[in-house]
Amino acid sequence: MFEKLTTEKRNSRTKNLDMMTTKEILTVMNQEDKTVPLAIEEELAAIENAVETVIKSFENEGRLIYVGAGTSGRLGILDAVECTPTFGSPPEMIQAFIAGGSKAIIKAVEGAEDDNELGMLDVKALSLTENDTVIGIAASGRTPYVIGALQYANKQGANTISISCNKNSEIGKISNIKIEVETGPEVLTGSTRLKAGTAQKLILNMISTAAMIGIGKVYENLMVDVQATNMKLIERSKRIIIEATGVDYETAEIFYLKANNNVKAAIVMILLNCSYEEARERLNKANGFVRKAIY
Structure with a gap:
């Protein structure tokens, strides 16, 4: 054999x-x-x-x-x-x-x-x-x-x-x-x-x-569902928000906190100028796909 x-x-x-x-x-x-x-x-x-x-x-x-x-x-x-x-x-x-x-x-x-x-x-x-x-x-x-x-x-x-x-x-x-x-x-x-x-x-x-x-875990080529369990990943989360929306570091940090550390929600909030609640609702309807949530 x-x-x-x-x-x-x-x-x-x-x-x-x-x-x-x-x-x-x-x-x-x-x-x-x-x-x-x-x-x-x-x-x-x-x-x-x-x-x-x-x-x-x-x-x-x-x-x-x-x-x-x-x-x-x-x-x-x-x-x-x-x-x-x-x-x-x-x-x-x-x-x-x-x-x-x-x-x-x-x-x-x-x-x-x-x-x-x-x-x-x-x-x-x-x-x-x-x-x-x-x-x-x-x-x-x-x-x-x-x-x-x-x-x-x-x-x-x-x-x-x-x-x-x-x-x-x-x-x-x-x-x-x-x-x-x-x-x-x-x-x-x-x-x-x-x-x-x-x-x-x-x-x-x-x-x-x-x-x-x-199944919607990625937006563009960014890992938008990253689980920020340490300082490195928290900073990566903020950088992802910056890359996806074009905002500066301070703005990304503010929205990251407003979104309860949810990167997807923060991106939707910035791109659509909407509340955290609306961002979550849009994401739920879009089955977690950021691209579908913002269009």
């Missing part, structure tokens, strides 16, 4: 990796990494389908669930966790599970990824519905933990999507939508935290960001 996986094959360009200079190692790694976006380009249609599916889930109050093991699981967690501060989404809206549980985030839990039932049990606890979308992530495309989660999700009528770095993957065969980016042999044989991991990270970025744009 493994000999058929391109992610497990030896890279002919790096068979003398242990004899290369540091510069040579870095150069070949850089050259190999450049191939990843081109490989992803071949799967843009599938990624588009995935984004549209996630948007529909969100519009119907469904959730996005990432499931993976090892590097794949950690990348899912990274994407899920960062959506809350970036887009102001509730933590339960995008969740992630890793084989072996939270302890596997910082330390490998041997054997957990081989447990099909464990994957099933992890997502079973979510009480999945047809409005949810489960994305299974596995570079090899054959991780039992991920397969178990996807199989259970299918039984519950949830939407299923797979992300793998090999064609004709096992998880692709059981998913509604399959994203199979063939990143090829790694610089270090079998180390899929390299090109395969990079591909997965880029795809997850694309899916979550495009889906959030699709």
Whole structure:
């Protein structure tokens, strides 16, 4: 089985990796990494389908669930966790599970990824519905933990999507939508935290960001639903208001406070010269889309 996986094959360009200079190692790694976006380009249609599916889930109050093991699981967690501060989404809206549980985030839990039932049990606890979308992530495309989660999700009528770095993957065969980016042999044989991991990270970025744009979390190219939980993000919020409206810093600060730290409301208040109450009403009618609220 493994000999058929391109992610497990030896890279002919790096068979003398242990004899290369540091510069040579870095150069070949850089050259190999450049191939990843081109490989992803071949799967843009599938990624588009995935984004549209996630948007529909969100519009119907469904959730996005990432499931993976090892590097794949950690990348899912990274994407899920960062959506809350970036887009102001509730933590339960995008969740992630890793084989072996939270302890596997910082330390490998041997054997957990081989447990099909464990994957099933992890997502079973979510009480999945047809409005949810489960994305299974596995570079090899054959991780039992991920397969178990996807199989259970299918039984519950949830939407299923797979992300793998090999064609004709096992998880692709059981998913509604399959994203199979063939990143090829790694610089270090079998180390899929390299090109395969990079591909997965880029795809997850694309899916979550495009889906959030699709439900009104962005105005122009500004993260207007940013959750200001620290000084840096408070200042970023004010800068977003400035960029969106053209006002000076002092004015942005005044309206930010008048809008109860709601960036969207502050922008609408400034652009339409209206009250906070009217801004909120317009945003509610526009389902949170700033552009629709101001026209």
